[in-house]
Amino acid sequence: MNMSELESAMIAIIHVFHKYSGHKCKLKKAELKDLINNEMSHFIIKETLDELFADLDQNGDLEIDFQEFIALIAMMTSACHDLFSTDHHR
Numbered sequence: 001m002n003m004s005e006l007e008s009a010m011i012a013i014i015h016v017f018h019k020y021s022g023h024k025c026k027l028k029k030a031e032l033k034d035l036i037n038n039e040m041s042h043f044i045i046k047e048t049l050d051e052l053f054a055d056l057d058q059n060g061d062l063e064i065d066f067q068e069f070i071a072l073i074a075m076m077t078s079a080c081h082d083l084f085s086t087d088h089h090r
Contacts, residue, residue, distance in 0.1 A: 017069050018056035029053050043076050 003011070020035040021027045027035065032053060036044050044052070056068045064072075 012071055013070075017066055021066075026061075026065050027069065028063055032056075032064055040076065043080065 014040055016035065016039055018025070019044075020031045029049070036049065052072070053064070056064050056072055058068055058071075059065075
C-alpha cells in the first residue's frame with residue numbers, strides 16, 4: 001500500500017509519540033523533554049519546557065497523553081505554517 005505524504009507524516013507522529021511514551025501511552029516531563037530535544041529541537045526553545053508542559057497538561061495529571069501531544073503538534077504546525085507562508089510570500 002502506498003501511503004500519501006500526509007498519511008506517512010501522521011504515522012510518523014504516532015510512532016514518535018510511542019517511542020518516548022512506551023506502553024503507558026503518556027509522557028512524563030522528562031520524556032517530553034527528550035522528545036523535544038531529539039525530534040523538535042529546531043522548533044521549540046528548551047527554556048520554555050516547564051511552561052509548555054503546564055499548558056499541554058490540560059487534565060493536570062502531570063503527564064501528556066496523546067490528545068495533549070497532538071495539541072502541541074497542531075500548535076507547532078500552525079506556527080511553522082505562518083512562518084513559512086510569510087517567508088514564501090516575500
